[in-house]
Amino acid sequence: MEIIQTKDYQSLSQKAFEILADTIEQNENAVINTTTGASYDGLFDLLVKAINEDKLPIEKTIMMNLDEYIAERDQPFTVYTYMHQKLYDLIKKQPKVVELLDGSLEDLDAEIERYNAVLEKYPRDLQILGLGVNGHLGANEPGTSFNSRLFLADSDESTIQSTMGYQNLTREEAPTQMLTLGLADMMEAKKVLLVASGTRKAEAVKATIEGPINEDCPAAILRAHPNAVFIIDDAAASLLDKKY
Secondary structure, rough: OEEEEEEOHHHHHHHHHHHHHHHHHHOOOOOOOOOOOHHHHHHHHHHHHHOOOOOOOOOOOOEEEEEEEEEEEEOOOOOOHHHHHHHHHHOOOOOEEEEEOOOOOHHHHHHHHHHHHHHHOOOEEEEEEEEEOOOOOOEOOOOOOOOOOEEEEEHHHHHHHHHHHHHOOOOOEEEEEEEEOOOOHHHHHOOOEEEOHHHHHHHHHHHHHHHHOOOOOOHHHHHHHOOOOEEEOOOOOOOOOOOO
């Protein structure tokens, strides 16, 4: 795992964007599977700006997402809503393919089967991930098998609380389940990008980088990936024994 330490969130977002942009520029039909949330708001701002200023070609890119809440698609907290509000509704040119999971369907097994076919059709050049405060990746909470594949996951309380804080939801409004890529799915991408910002992520960063590689910290598995990049800012790195 390559570890890049930046001074702040703005610098982290810029570095993450550069990795995304390089993937699109170096692959004619780049396949990007991304996450959402506060960790990547800055990256999406930079992506929108680059596309609309004709500095980054997006028309041949395949864009996908790794998870989705079990809820109606038009809820303000869904991945579907985020991706449209932060990217698709803001850009003048669209990716060649957009694939999103649908957590509003009654037959979730069929949706998992459909999306597995999408994953097989489009091998990922870049898998973008966020780090949970408990070390989760996607909705793979602590204790999830490293062999997990796309599945319906129950969210830990810390994850629910994070969603509540970011989306300004009450406990009753907050979703508690997600469809999510499994850890084994994530590890199959050619390159993996993980970011973490702020002191609230510091314990998870330490466990990911310096703790044992076991299922207590799902993100630690990325240390076994041949091409994983972990970008952290100074605040997120504050508990590390070593500085990068």
